[in-house]
Amino acid sequence: MVVSSSSRRFTAVTLCALFVLVAFEIQGGEAATVPKVGQPYALALQILPPKLPADGNEYSAVVVSLLDPSGRPSFPTSYVTVYLTSSQQNVATVDQSLVISPGSNYGVANLTTTITTGSTVITAASPGLQSASSVSTTVTPSGFPSSLKVFVAPSTVPARPGSQGVVIVELLDKNNLPTKPTSDITIQLTTSEPRVANLTDSTLTLQAGNLEVQGGFLTTFRPGQAVVTASAPGLGTGRATVNVKGPAPTNLKVYAQPAKIPVSTSGKLTIVLTDSTGNPARAQSDITVLLSSSNTSLAKVKSTLTIPGGSMYAITTVNSTAVNGNAIIYAASTNLVTGSVSIRSYFPSLTPTRLKLELAPPVVLADNTVYSSIMVSLEDSGGAPALAAVDTTVRLTASNTQVGTVPASVVIVHSTNFKVIPFDATFFSGSTGITAQGLDSSLTIDTVQQATYGPVPTKVVLTALFGTSGRGGTLPADGKLYNALEVSLVDASGSPAVAPEDLPIQLLSTASGVVSVDTAATIPAGSTAIITGVQTSTLSGRANLTAFAQGLTISGLQVLTVVPAPSALAAWVSPSTTLYSSVALSPLLFVQLQDSAGNPARAQSPISATVTSSNGAEVQTPIALTFPQGTDHISVRVELKHNGSTVLTVTSSGLTSANARIDARSPTLAIAITANPPTIFSNASSIVKLTLMAEGAPLPGATVAWNSSLGRVEPNATLTSTSGLASITFKPSQSGLAKIFAIISHPSLGTYTMKVSVTINPAPNRAPPTLLQLILSYLIYVIPVVAAIIGLVVFRTIRRRRSKAREELEAGFQTLS
The missing domain is CATH 1.20.5 (Single alpha-helices involved in coiled-coils or other helix-helix interfaces)
Known part of the structure; x- marks a missing residue:
């Protein structure tokens, strides 16, 4: 084969x-x-700032950039889609994808945190490129509301109807420092024991920018404790306890007025509650008392009586019969010691000679209340009850009107035996002599001692209704006034005491440049406490506050003011190494506010910062930044003016400054333009070719606009091919030096202009034709004519021959016929 x-x-x-x-x-x-150096090969991923607030907000914090095989920044020539995932979506989620546009070195995606602190791995992947991962950590930032703090003032109140106080709810950050919300917060208030302390507000709104909000509570006559709880979504609950102090009733006391009663009349029967020491005590709830008489044939009472809750006594009547003698009235109730009183009924006398004062009870509460506790009656010389023959006026005086007062006089109506006298108690505890005398000397004068009982103030106490300690607290050094200083009165046992009259208090601060207070305040009569203001300055420090009141032990507390977080700045640039071109995205500068531990800290109020550059040729500065209230970081694009390196410095008054470096390089670009041939005659043409290489690889898709100075180009616009080539044909219009311009545009590079020159020579002159050339030149005209004539002759000859043959054939047919 x-x-x-x-x-x-x-x-x-x-x-x-x-x-x-x-x-x-x-x-x-x-x-x-493996792509060439300069072409996209791998992804780079940064999450800035590295620590973000765990607050459920969205942050543009994920920066994905492109690198070439040598690790240098690269840009794509077409759109690049990057897919993103988060390993712990309970900590943070991320956008599913982002797109890096041609000419851009990077793209930015959003990361959304939750309220759960922790870490999550963010991964970026794109077909044909190496993937990248980075860890995002979420924390509770300083200055970010973390929990609620509740204060009640007074925290201890006496058990009496109508007592009231305030509930103050404050926001604390994770460091237990006071902070302010950036938006309104709705707070729910509850009380564990409404019968002890009932709230006037079940819902409070803490407005944005405020440190605290106030509500109120009311106490009753019921001693005990009530826990006030404040709650709001996403915040730790706060609690404070209201203590209502008062003696619990243990005994029943019974008083009859008059103790010597005329037959067939009615008298006054008072049943009083007392504690174990014999002092009056209020009923914590309605108390049913069973009444009985040892001798109903002589004295009768109704079978039951109710002492209303909050009252210390109840009054009823005792009715005597027509029989004189002795009877005992008993008062009994569950869990109380039974009380009794003896009554003797008399046939009344008609010749009164003396006045008789009786107290029921002999001790009342010093609570600014009118008590029907005094009775004046008429007796004869033997001490038996006597009836007034005429209306009898009795003059009354009180020896100590600070304790209580009585009317100037009362009238015992004729044919009656007694008159009840109101006693108007004040807030002073003590006793006063009550004297009764007639208009003339016919009636003997009588005097009794009416006592009042209540806690006596011995000390003035200062309590901070802010921060984390009741005897001292922390406030932001922000130059604001906080109405959160309690001035209260206590007795020797530390129980709340009532001011018997308006009580002036003098306040003093040892460092008024840090914290100042009103130098004078007044606790009104009948009150146990007041709330006054604390004025901070912008200076941090400590101040000792002291309260003075005449005759009372002084008290003090320490107030600490701190400059609210943040205390420092942190800065990053992404991508920190980038490509500089007229169309490339400028790198991002991230600036974060941080506390002393390096955690994000929110701005309590707008904060200004300034960015300066060490290389003014690359970045034009200063750049002014503003952190809005409530934010912990901001980002801004840094416009590059040139390639090179620079260090950006971020400064703000009162904060530690921060630095970040930028390295920018121009993309490697190679453009070649040639004309072939470079020299032509004016009647010829030249082929012009352009080759475009970026980062060592052909760059397709670039638009090239062509024009020339001496002639025309065909076509006048082209696109570079996959090999980075574009070509046109140049046809001159005259001789000379022609310049062909190529204006190159690409979204990755911007616009560039290239040119190439072509020399155009005049076309050469031709020599006169020879005879042979002339003959040959005419042959092109003669040959077609000769050919036409020959064709015509041939055509006519053929026609003549055909006609002659037809005639001979017809003649033959005629001969045969």
Whole structure:
């Protein structure tokens, strides 16, 4: 068999192709897929700031950039889609994807935190590129509301109807420092024991920018404790206890007025509650008292009586019969010691000679209340009850009107035996002598001592209704006034005491430049406490506050003011190494407010910052920044003016400054333009070619607009091919030096202009034609004419011959016929 040379060539080529294919398969094809230096090869991922607030908000914090095989920044020539995932979506979620546009070195995606602190791994992937991962950590930032703090003032109140106080709810951050919300917060208030302390407000609204909000509570006559709880979504609950102090009733006391009663009349029966020491005590709830008489034939009472809750006594009547003698009235109730009183009934006398004062009870509460506790009656010389023959006026005086007063006089109506006298108690505890005398000396004068009972103030106490300690607290050094200083009165046992009259208090601060207070305040009569203001300055420090009141032990507390977080700045640039071009995205500068521990801290009020550059040729500064209230970080694009390196410095008054570096390089670009041939005659043309290489690789898709100075180009607009080539044909219009311009535009590079020159020579002159040239030149005209004439002659000859043949054939047919 003979194999031709062409067959042998085909076989050799086929074997070489198979060899190359096998070698490629063995090596896995990697060598063919690794891009050149400068082309996108891998992804880089940064999350800035590295620590974000765990507050459920969205942050543009995920920056994905492109790198070439050498780790330098690169840009794509087409759109690149990057897919993102989060490993712990209970900590933070991320946008599913982002797109890096041609000419951009990076793209930014949003990361949404939850209220759960922790860490999550964010991964970026894109087909054909190496993936990248980074860890995002979420924390509770300083200055961010973390929990509620509740204060009640007074925290201890006496058990009496109508007592009231305030509930103050304050926001604390994770460091237990006071902070302010950036938006209104709705707070729910509850009380564990409404019968002890009932709230006037079940809902409070803490407005944005305020440190605290106030509500109120009311106490009753019921001693005990009530826990006030404040709650709001996403915040730790706060609690404070209201203590209502008062003696619990243990005994029943019974008083009859008058103790000597005329027969067939009615008298006054008072049943009083007392504690174990014999002092009056209020009923914590309605108390049913069972009444009985030892001798109903002489004295009768109704069977039951109710002492209302909050009262210390109840009054009823005792009715005497027509029989004189002695009887005992009993009062009994569950869990109380039974009380009793003896009554003696008399046939009344008609000749009164003296006045008789009786107290029921002899001790009342010093609570600014009118008590029907005093009775004046008429007796004869033997001490038996006597009836007034006429209306009898009795003059009354009180020896100590600070304790209580009585009316100037009362009238015992004729034919009656007694008159009840109101006693108007004040807030002073003590006793006063009550004297009764007639208008003339016919009636003997009588005097009794009416006592009042209540806690006596011995000390003035200061309590901070802010911060974390009741005897001292912390406030922000922000120059604001906080109405949160309690001035209260206590007795020797530390129980709340009532001011018997308006009580002036003098307040003093040892460091008024840090914290100042009103120098004078007044606790109104009948009150146990007041709330006054504390004025901070913008200076941090400590101040000792002291309260003075005449005759009372002084008290003090320490107030600490702190500059609210933040205390420092932190800065990052992403991408920190970037490409500079007229169309490339400028890098992002991230600036964060941080506390002393490096955690994000929110601005309590707008904060201004300034960015300066060490290289003014690359970045034009200063750049003014503003952190809005409630934010912990901001980002801004840094416009580059040139390639190179610079260090950005961020400063703000009162905060530690921060630095971040930018390294910017221009993309490697190679553009070549040639004309072939470079010299032509004016009647010829030239082919102009342009080659475009970016980062060492052909750059397709660039728009090239062409024009020339001496002639025209065809076409006048082209696109570079996949090999980075574009070409046109130049046709001159005259001789001379022509300049062909190529204006190149690409979204990755911007616009560049290139030119190439073509020399145009005049077309050469032709020599006169020779005779032979003339003959030959005319032949092109003669030959067609001669050919036409010959064709016509041939055509006419053929027609004549055909006509003659037809005539001969017809003649033959005629001869035969």
